[in-house]
Amino acid sequence: MLFLAPRAAGRRRAPTAPAAATLLAALCGGAACTAFQPDPLTPPGTSVGAPNDGWLVEGAPVPDRAAGLRAYRDADRRHGSRRTVEIVTETAAWLAARHEGAVLHVGDLSTVSGGKIPGHSSHRSGRDVDLLFFTLRPDGTPATSARFHRFGADGLAVGVSPPVRLDLERNWALIEHLLEEYPQDVQWIFVSWGVKTALISWALAVGARPATVERALSVLHQPSDSLPHDDHFHVRFYCAPEDLPWGCADRPPIWPWVRRRFDRTAHAPADDDVLRELALGSL
Ligand SMILES: [Zn+2]
Numbered sequence: 001m002l003f004l005a006p007r008a009a010g011r012r013r014a015p016t017a018p019a020a021a022t023l024l025a026a027l028c029g030g031a032a033c034t035a036f037q038p039d040p041l042t043p044p045g046t047s048v049g050a051p052n053d054g055w056l057v058e059g060a061p062v063p064d065r066a067a068g069l070r071a072y073r074d075a076d077r078r079h080g081s082r083r084t085v086e087i088v089t090e091t092a093a094w095l096a097a098r099h100e101g102a103v104l105h106v107g108d109l110s111t112v113s114g115g116k117i118p119g120h121s122s123h124r125s126g127r128d129v130d131l132l133f134f135t136l137r138p139d140g141t142p143a144t145s146a147r148f149h150r151f152g153a154d155g156l157a158v159g160v161s162p163p164v165r166l167d168l169e170r171n172w173a174l175i176e177h178l179l180e181e182y183p184q185d186v187q188w189i190f191v192s193w194g195v196k197t198a199l200i201s202w203a204l205a206v207g208a209r210p211a212t213v214e215r216a217l218s219v220l221h222q223p224s225d226s227l228p229h230d231d232h233f234h235v236r237f238y239c240a241p242e243d244l245p246w247g248c249a250d251r252p253p254i255w256p257w258v259r260r261r262f263d264r265t266a267h268a269p270a271d272d273d274v275l276r277e278l279a280l281g282s283l
Pocket residue numbers: 120123128129130233234
C-alpha cells in the first residue's frame with residue numbers, strides 16, 4: 001500500500017519501530033512528495049506515529065449510525081485505529097443503554113490513511129475524535145440534533161435564546177465511562193476551562209468517585225495552542241498495545257495510573273514500576 005503525502009510530512013520523524021516493522025519514506029518523482037509505505041504485514045486499523053505527526057493503516061470506519069451514535073461529519077474523515085473505533089462505539093452504546101435517548105454525535109477522526117486533515121493540526125493517526133456535548137432544550141429535555149454551541153462555566157450556551165444548557169449528567173457520564181472503563185487508553189479530553197469547571201462541579205455534587213474526579217482533573221484540559229474547545233470534546237487516546245510494535249508513538253504525559261509502554265506490551269514491569277504502583281495502591 002502506498003500513501004502519498006506532502007514533502008513536509010515526510011520530513012517529520014519516522015516512527016521508530018523494531019525489526020518487525022519497516023516504514024519507508026522516499027522522494028517520489030520530481031514533485032515535492034514522499035511515499036509512505038508501511039510494512040505490508042501491518043494489520044488494518046493500526047495507528048502509526050504521533051497524533052500530530054502520524055499515519056493510519058487502513059483506518060477502521062465509524063458508521064453513520066450505530067446504537068446511541070450519529071455521525072455529523074463526512075465518512076472520509078471518520079476513520080480511526082481499531083481501538084479508537086471500538087471505544088467510541090462501545091461508549092455510545094453504553095450511554096444509550098443507561099440514559100434514555102442519549103445520542104453521541106461523533107465528528108472528525110482521521111482519513112482512512114491518516115496524515116494531515118484540513119482544519120486540524122492533529123487527527124493524523126486515528127487516535128483523535130471530536131464529540132459534541134450533550135445538551136438540554138429550554139424545556140429541560142435532552143436535545144437530539146447535532147448543534148455546535150459555545151458554553152461557559154455557568155453551563156449555558158453563549159448568546160443563544162431561548163437558553164440551551166449543557167446536559168451535565170450525560171456529559172459527566174461520558175467522561176466517567178471513558179475514565180473508568182478505559183483508563184489505559186484516554187490521554188486527553190480537550191475542553192475549555194469553563195466547561196471543565198461545570199463538569200467537575202457536577203461530579204463533586206453528585207458524589208462521583210474521588211479517583212475518577214482526580215483523573216478528570218488531569219485529563220480534562222484546555223489546550224494552549226488551539227481553540228478553547230468550548231463547543232465540543234476532543235478525545236485523544238494512547239497507542240493501543242498492539243499498535244506499538246508497528247511504530248505507534250505516544251507523547252507525554254503518561255499519567256501515573258497508566259502503565260508504561262513496556263508494561264502495556266505485556267513485558268514484566270521493572271522494579272521501580274512495581275514500587276510506584278504499590279505507592280499508588282493499584283497493586
Ligand atoms: Zn479535534
